[in-house]
Amino acid sequence: MDAPNGSQNSEQTLDSEVKAFFDSAPPLHNSNDVIQKLNHFIQLNSSPSENGVGRRIVCVTSGGTTAPLEQRCVRYVDNFSSGHRGATSTEYFLKAGYAVIFLYRRGSFQPFCRSLPGDPLLECFEATEGLNIQVREAYSKAVKTAIVDHHAAVASGLLLKLPFSTVFEYLQMLQIISRPMKDIGPCAMFYLAAAVSDYYVPWKDMVEHKIQSDGSYLLDVKLVQVPKMLSVLRKDWAPLAFCISFKLETDTNILLNKARGALEKYNMHAVVANELSTRKEKVVVVTIDDKITVTRDKSKADDDVENPLIKLLSQRHSSYIEDSKRMR
Amino acid sequence: MDAPNGSQNSEQTLDSEVKAFFDSAPPLHNSNDVIQKLNHFIQLNSSPSENGVGRRIVCVTSGGTTAPLEQRCVRYVDNFSSGHRGATSTEYFLKAGYAVIFLYRRGSFQPFCRSLPGDPLLECFEATEGLNIQVREAYSKAVKTAIVDHHAAVASGLLLKLPFSTVFEYLQMLQIISRPMKDIGPCAMFYLAAAVSDYYVPWKDMVEHKIQSDGSYLLDVKLVQVPKMLSVLRKDWAPLAFCISFKLETDTNILLNKARGALEKYNMHAVVANELSTRKEKVVVVTIDDKITVTRDKSKADDDVENPLIKLLSQRHSSYIEDSKRMR
Structure with missing residues (x-):
């Protein structure tokens, strides 16, 4: 069963798919709380x-979403993403003067925490003889950065963190975020680094209880495509916002064509193309008239590819804001 | 396609399914390191x-396993399990004098750490004015328990922690653990609290690269049943070990029958039946001639259902060891 391809019908099809997705989604538990925090954050910044101008605000999405297979969720399909890209980029966006809404998968990497080991509390601390606890020498810098810089960003009102797990939560929250972001027009940026599920099981099609495994040797899971919300974000949710999406592939041969395809299909301002095995060293920023390779400065041990990447995008965003003013 | 039901063929079928599973699994990266640690741990304990007797040793498995859908894994099916049961039980097993091999899912709950918030480093610590860091008052007890008690258990050689993610890693490690455990006969216990995937995609059937989402509206994922390794563990891997498995259901109506079925089918010494919504309050221990309901002592705020549960299982294990001696 293929999606209809005729361009005449495709917009209608998308609209009905979007409606079906949101109709099928379980309601977001804490939406009022999220809306309140968001409005406060965006108003403040x-x-x-x-100097007479407001701050630029970026929504950074980070980590993978899950697609539940059962309503009382025991099993789900997950997309691998550590959230390293989103967490690191958030640090550089803050450095570049942005206020950041960090929409992240629970348990994924947090800004200022990426030099920490997997289980920071147990690995970074030790008990002294008097049964006091202290930071192990090797981690003292990483722990200090994590706690001091992270808390400073949150306390100064420049970093708002919003967690998600399922693709239903993620897309509902993205829609909620886009409402006040729409009001700040071209000063808003969406930096969509999250690895969003391509397929989901509509809530109403799900079994309520745990899928029983006895008897059947084969499990056949049928999922339908998650509607391409990037199009909806650009077209309806926040049409003036500067939008960056990501394309991750494990196969280099198809990467740039896929990135170019996404740029045109979803009308993005740029698509960041990255290959799984080299993604911390190099990315290619694909725009309508450019293909810019951005690499980490290897002469500095602790440089990140996100450093030149966010500099480039911040410049492009500035030009975009200027252009928007001229066109008014 | 159903598994053949004829009992005549079922053992052969299982053997060939087990062989197919392990043949299809990617090799474990660090198996030599795991074997070395294990042998040392079991020899020591x-x-x-x-008093002339060795310690009893329990292998506690904890958290959910993943089943990858792609070889260079971006998507996988995951089983929800926080690992709370396994982590808490480990604490009570240590208290009861056991040495514990804790086979756990990366990122799941750790022993002595369950009173901590989701992101302990960022939530439990704060920066002081001089940019030093300190534990927030509200978490000082939880942080101290986590670091002091956890480190003491590991340092004293009573707790060996081994992490896994995929169902391939989990079952390969369980097999490796069973080898030296077999040598200690009835003094070994397996407490199988992990939520193991029921279905997997054989490695050789997997696509190498990321599944492409464009074009097709429907994704049809076909998984085959993971062979019932509990049977193999009891029959071949460690036939004298005392074996406890778990049955978690969201539907109370079928729970006890399913537990009883598992007891007989896999020849377990006990099956712990628990219902998703009440699992921290109550479990039912199903044995061949008993059904014992075990409940948390509600008069104590910080009692756990694992407290009476591990006491009961430890007693049963003692009797089992005595019986084994008499039968020699």
């Missing part, structure tokens, strides 16, 4: 400061 | 102490 978009108010004109001394 | 099974050596007769002052």
